[in-house]
Amino acid sequence: MTDTNIDTDENNLQSLSTGDCVVNEIDSDFWVFGYGSLVWKVDFPIETQQIGYIKGFQRRFYQNSIDHRGTVEKPGRVVTLVPADDETSVVYGVAYKIPKAKQQEVLEHLDYREKNGYERCLVPFYSLNANKAGESIRNIVIYVATKENDSYAGHKNDLNDIANQIFEAHGPSGPNREYVFRLADAMRQFFPHHNDDHLFELEKLLKERERKSFNG
Structure with a gap:
C-alpha cells in the first residue's frame, strides 16, 4: 500500500466528515468498502477485491x-453504519480496489449512487x-448515512415495524425485500460462520410475511 496521497484539489478526492470517522485524504490506491448493495451489485470497474471487515x-x-x-x-429501508458501543464490533463486507485511470469517474458515480443522505469517510x-x-x-472509503440527513430513520428501530415498511416498499431498483434477501444471501456466501443478527432476523420476518401473504 503506497503512502502517496492523491492531489485532492486536482482530483476532488477529499472525504467528507461523518463525525465518527477519521477523515483524511484518500490514498492513491483507492479502495471502497461495500456492506450493502455494493456487496453484490458492483456497477463500476474494479482492479481487484477482498473480503473482510x-x-x-x-x-x-x-x-x-x-x-x-x-x-x-412510500420509502423503503436500506443499511447504513452506526457506531458500536463495543469497540470489538465488526461489519463484514467486500473491499474493491479502483483502477487509477477510473478513480475520479468511480468516485463521482458512487457519490451520485449514494446521494440520498450518505457521506464518505x-x-x-x-x-x-x-x-x-x-x-x-x-x-x-465507506459511505455512511449520518443521523443529520433527512432520510435517517434510526429513531424508528423496531424490527417488526422495519419489516412492515420493507415488505410494502418498491422503488426504481426493485422490491425492497429483494435488497434484504440478496444481502443476507451474500453474507452467508462470503461469511458462512458469521451470524448478522439484525439482518437475518429481518430476513426471517419478511419471509414470514411472504408466506402469510401467499397463503392469504
Missing part, C-alpha cells in the same frame, strides 16, 4: 430509501482473503 460499527437498516428501494411517498479495512489475512488497507 471494518471495526467499531454495526450494520443497521436505519436509512429510508426514496430513490432506489422506495419512493418519497475513511477507516481501516482488515482482509480475510487467504493470502491477505490480517492485513490492513489504510484509508478505505
